Amino acid sequence: MQEHPSDQLTAYVDGELTLEEAAEVAAHLAECAHCREVVSDLRAVQTLLRSLPEPSPDPSLLLRARERVESVLARKPRLSRWLIAGAVSFAVLTFVALVPLSPPPGSHEAGAVWHFRHHAQLASAHPLSDVTLASYLSSPLPYDTLEEAVLSRETP
Amino acid sequence: MGESGTIAASGSMQEADQADQFATLIAENWHRLYRFAYHLTRSREEAEDLLQQAAEEAFKAFHRFRPGTRFDRWLMRILYTTLIDQVRKERRRKVFELDSLPLSALQAGDASDPEAAVEGSLDGPVRRALDALPPEFRAVVVLVDIEGLSYVEAADVLGCPVGTVRSRLHRGRLALREWLRPYVDALKRGDL
């Protein structure tokens, strides 16, 4: 008794058999109503699957996927880039990424200095910035001297 | 105030170029990739999540993509592996046997309502039947029957031997046949 081909029927339907193999299957099919049914069923299932409508993605999805991808870039501890007005793509502007100052502004007193120091640190990213100035202004040193003037509410 | 999505960090001009290239490739293949993600998952939301997750993984691995080769296939592989990883994490070590999947995986109403098919709302039952397949089988069926890939191409995407593609495809189709029996019969009769 001949064995019924199983997987081979699927491959036969898809044209994925060699000529030899296909000929063998065809010969079997000629004599086997059961397998002919199976082949017919397989084709029907294929038709049903192919009748599924084309799904349409939500329009905002591409944008969200882009943000995910950009978050990958953001996690890398390297430079950031600037967006040029008029340029549309992933391209971004270059800037220094890391600001090595830690404690957030706590008391009111420390508050202003924290902001000025961070500002100086970030400003040092510019290629034309003064190396010495940036390191100086991002330290507490100049603010000691200036504190008195600030507290006496002197305006320039 | 700044707008989201436009500002990011990269290490160099080269990395931004990479991001540009990646964005273009994604955009060119967007609908195809969405279709694959859509059929691989069970809902629109899952499809969106899967696609975003895969996009992120793909970008991290983008240096491994050989330019000039099929980006869609490459990303479909990542979609598939991402899905399988998710599924493995969710599964509680239950091994799915196709034969043991109950017919009630389909809602009874659909199975016995060929009228619905005539009216053109086949999508529901067919989609549900597809969703009922375990992901490994669903992926093969989608790749071959919906995306039109050859066995070799599908094997590439899935990372398995061609023989596995063939057997999974066969068993997947047979399972679908059972779940969609009324429609299959109607088709064969010429009623559809």
Next chain:
Amino acid sequence: MIRVLITGTLLAALALPHAGAATPSPLVRAVQAQEKVAYAGEQIVLTWLGSTVDVALVRIERDPSRQTRLEYTPVGSSRRLNVLLQNGMEIRYDPVKQRGTRTTRPVFEDQLDEMFLTTHLPLLLANYDISVSSGRVLGRDVDVVTLSPHSRDRPTRRMAIDRETGVILRSERILPDGRLAQVTAFLSFAVMPKGWLDKARPPAHVHLREVPPLRQVTLSEAARLLGRPPVRVIPPEGFTPIAYYLTPGREPILQAVYSDGLSVLLLTYRRGAVPRPPRGSHAVPGRNGPIWVLPMGLRNLVHWSYGGWLLTVVGEVSTDSLVRAAERTGVSPSPRVWDQLLAWLRHLRTLVQRT
């Protein structure tokens, strides 16, 4: 694609005739010098605040791609500061108190001129006028480059750029009313051969605290971590947002960085309803409530609250301009960048539909 766009903008900008303008090549040389020139020297750093001026002397020894050493001596103070910058690491410490910090920074010295040409310079050209003249500083021939802002709320920058090496020998920031606000100038300067510095380390008994770097985020990540998207603030003319950083912790703080090509604006967001005006600031009545102003001459600070956010902005911009920005919080104009994003999206969809 972007390079073509940018080069095109650049060439177009260079082709426009300015009175007294020249090609910005001294600027480019100044940027290139940062990665090419090793030197030793002493600088004076002056910062004005009204009639008060802060003065510091700095000994500087620089060897690009090896190390930069800075030793600060503020005049009239016993405090000291030493800084070591080296390929990704910054160590700063007080040699007297023997305490300091160490942190890592990104290495970008090998890409500075490309960054400048493609990113900073176009913005700079859009917001500043450039003029160049000749001069002599420390017995060396220099190009004196003056960057005058189109917007009259920020300082003019004047730099003396050494013709031979490109090093900025003197740098001044001048307020809109003509007063000097900041000067950095070499008192002595000597070019050294590359490789002249061995890598110094701080003395062993100096205690260094590790400072973790701030985390860079996208705006949407920030929105997620803060619980809601930060309220929109329209910056002064010419400023574009370029990066966002998050200080993590119980109370996350978002720092939004803006630039106009030369000058940087820092906008800090914290969740809160009750304003925390910094000491020394005074309140001015704003449209949505009081706005606290702390003028520090060149850099000014403005603080206000809006819709559950506490906002602070610091920048080299006049207090008037910053107060105007504060008053425009929550106003939604048509953001240019957002329109561009939508245009990109539409363009991509047509691309996709064609395949």
